[in-house]
Amino acid sequence: MTAMDDRPLEAHTLINELEGHLLIEAARAEGRAEAARFTGSLAWLTDTQQEEVEARYQENYLALTRRSWQRTAQRGRELRAEYEERYRTLRRRLCAGFLLGAALVLAAVVVMTVSNG
Secondary structure, eight states: OSSSSSSOHHHHHHHHHHHHHHHHHHHHEEEEHHHHHHHOOOOOHHHHHHHHHHHHHHHHHHHHHHHHHHHHHHHHHHHHHHHHHHHHHHHHHHHHHHHHHHHHHHHHHHHHHHHHH
């Protein structure tokens, strides 16, 4: 059940949400690790400065990751639209070819029936 209403959530929705939370937490952990590595090389920073640099580094890392995910999702939507359009075009051609073939077969049967009759 959702917190907002009494409708049950579908399994794939819950899985997608869980995957999203796990991805975000993994990105945060990566950001923390990268920030610690970066500030570790700056031994001249005070503890307060180091904490501030790490916090900003983590924010920037997460923002960069978010933008990257958004670009990837956008490209995925674009590719999906392109493939769906191509599929519709191919399906129309196949249907047209099938109908043309059926019409030719029917015409041949009619011609053979008329010529034999």
